[in-house]
Amino acid sequence: MRIEQHPILDFPERKPIAFTFEGGPMLGREGDTIAAALHANGISALSESSELHRPRGFYCAIGNCSSCHMVVDGIPNVKTCITPLREGMAVTRQAGKGAYR
Amino acid sequence: MIEKELVIVGAGPAGLCAARIAAEAGCRVLLIDRSPLLGGQLIKQTHKFFGSEQQRAKTRGFRIAEALVADLKPFGDTVEIWQEATVVGAYPDSVLTVWTNGEYRKIHFQSLILAVGAGERSLAFENNDLPGVYGAGAVQTLMNVYGVLPGKEVVMIGSGNIGLIVCYQLIQAGAVVKALVEAAPKIGGYKVHASKLRRLGVPILTRTTVVRALGDSAVKGVVLSGLDENWNPIPGTESEIACDAVCVAVGLSPLYQLAWMLGAEIPYVGELGGMVPLLDENRQTTVSGVFAAGDASGVEEASSAMVGGRLAGLHAARFLGHLHPDHTAIDTECRAQLSSLRGGPFGAKIRAGLKKAEVKVHAR
Numbered sequence A: 001m002r003i004e005q006h007p008i009l010d011f012p013e014r015k016p017i018a019f020t021f022e023g024g025p026m027l028g029r030e031g032d033t034i035a036a037a038l039h040a041n042g043i044s045a046l047s048e049s050s051e052l053h054r055p056r057g058f059y060c061a062i063g064n065c066s067s068c069h070m071v072v073d074g075i076p077n078v079k080t081c082i083t084p085l086r087e088g089m090a091v092t093r094q095a096g097k098g099a100y101r
Numbered sequence B: 001m002i003e004k005e006l007v008i009v010g011a012g013p014a015g016l017c018a019a020r021i022a023a024e025a026g027c028r029v030l031l032i033d034r035s036p037l038l039g040g041q042l043i044k045q046t047h048k049f050f051g052s053e054q055q056r057a058k059t060r061g062f063r064i065a066e067a068l069v070a071d072l073k074p075f076g077d078t079v080e081i082w083q084e085a086t087v088v089g090a091y092p093d094s095v096l097t098v099w100t101n102g103e104y105r106k107i108h109f110q111s112l113i114l115a116v117g118a119g120e121r122s123l124a125f126e127n128n129d130l131p132g133v134y135g136a137g138a139v140q141t142l143m144n145v146y147g148v149l150p151g152k153e154v155v156m157i158g159s160g161n162i163g164l165i166v167c168y169q170l171i172q173a174g175a176v177v178k179a180l181v182e183a184a185p186k187i188g189g190y191k192v193h194a195s196k197l198r199r200l201g202v203p204i205l206t207r208t209t210v211v212r213a214l215g216d217s218a219v220k221g222v223v224l225s226g227l228d229e230n231w232n233p234i235p236g237t238e239s240e241i242a243c244d245a246v247c248v249a250v251g252l253s254p255l256y257q258l259a260w261m262l263g264a265e266i267p268y269v270g271e272l273g274g275m276v277p278l279l280d281e282n283r284q285t286t287v288s289g290v291f292a293a294g295d296a297s298g299v300e301e302a303s304s305a306m307v308g309g310r311l312a313g314l315h316a317a318r319f320l321g322h323l324h325p326d327h328t329a330i331d332t333e334c335r336a337q338l339s340s341l342r343g344g345p346f347g348a349k350i351r352a353g354l355k356k357a358e359v360k361v362h363a364r
């Protein structure tokens, strides 16, 4: 959910950025991190825990906790909370620890 | 291998201030931060800071970040900045490894300042890993930096200053704070912040904790319980609150990992938030040439992080043979500011902690 009005901060219109999530089209905005864009689209489950396959979202948003790891353009373990969204990115939920192909 | 004179890890208030003073002294500096934005925790802080005028109190946090970044502009030739670059390894032979842009780089440094800050703690309760359970600082980042609200109805756990301030900012951003929950018998943070929330009608529940989050793939509510004098849940006092986000504000712990990899001594000092490097009076760790400043050496505030950063920058420069023209004056001034920031009853815990984390190994 985007904040439209705020007493202290301005959130001016920013350029839309098209990307895909789980194969489907989605829009974020310039300056978003991947995780911020997903949250703005109502997606909070970003990955799955490796043992019990429980859904996981981010916890710290500053690149510490590893709870936001996703597969981005085929690369696993991308810290989506500190990685800027870029046009055309293919973002998918990560199950487990991820593997390089 | 990339050769660098002084490397500073972390571009929060401590790292930015260290970079400026070291550059003034004539060092060539490489400042590294994993975030796309410079300023550390300051970039998400919309409230006016407390502290003293010298550390820019009464200015909003994100404005302080802008000012500190602007302070480095005149040193564009000697201060190199890598953003979106994470230091992933540190080796005792003065080598750092950095992951940036899909590339793995190795750096050899002559001196290093660790200004990596602290990480938010978690709390043990059932379902605490559900999406929608966030650190309070994470929510602050999401809403104040990116303009995105993680939920409409929020329950805050922890009434220290961070819990109190983030509650207020959630309301400013349009969310409803359903309850502020605190296990202790009274509010942890400053009264002014708590009074603001009371006036806005936020229920403040002391001697209460969260025992469970509800939901399958996302948070739908929490179960709270009253606590007795020994902090044990009182049977029969459980109650349910519907919410779509839970913020956990139970404190921060210093990020000690890089200091540990370098072989620095890092005792546990509860008063400072966890594992911290032992420091001499010039902020040098037990590893020669490696310094630490800011929350990474003990969780305090941005004001002390700025001054501590200046001190670390000044002494790292001296270690490298670049004596700042005003070395003695700045040194004296920084120490005076730190003791005034840590004076009074609120500083008692920090003062006790710092005593335990102090060592006189490199006294020269």
Ligand SMILES: Cc1cc2nc3c(=O)[nH]c(=O)nc-3n(C[C@H](O)[C@H](O)[C@H](O)COP(=O)(O)OP(=O)(O)OC[C@H]3O[C@@H](n4cnc5c(N)ncnc54)[C@H](O)[C@@H]3O)c2cc1C
Binding pocket: A062, B009, B010, B011, B012, B013, B014, B015, B032, B033, B034, B035, B039, B040, B041, B042, B045, B048, B049, B050, B051, B085, B086, B087, B088, B115, B116, B117, B118, B137, B140, B161, B162, B165, B166, B255, B293, B294, B295, B296, B300, B301, B302, B303, B304, B305
């Ligand atoms: C909600 C909240 C309210 C606050 N209010 C106040 C207030 O009113 N007044 C006040 O004085 N203080 C306040 N503080 C505290 C203040 O923000 C911190 O004490 C201060 O930011 C610490 O500065 P620092 O430079 O040590 O660390 P940080 O600001 O945390 O900066 C550390 C930097 O290091 C980077 N980093 C970490 N690890 C790595 C790595 N491995 N590789 C590369 N980069 C890395 C991070 O990305 C970050 O940018 C508040 C804090 C919070 C969370």
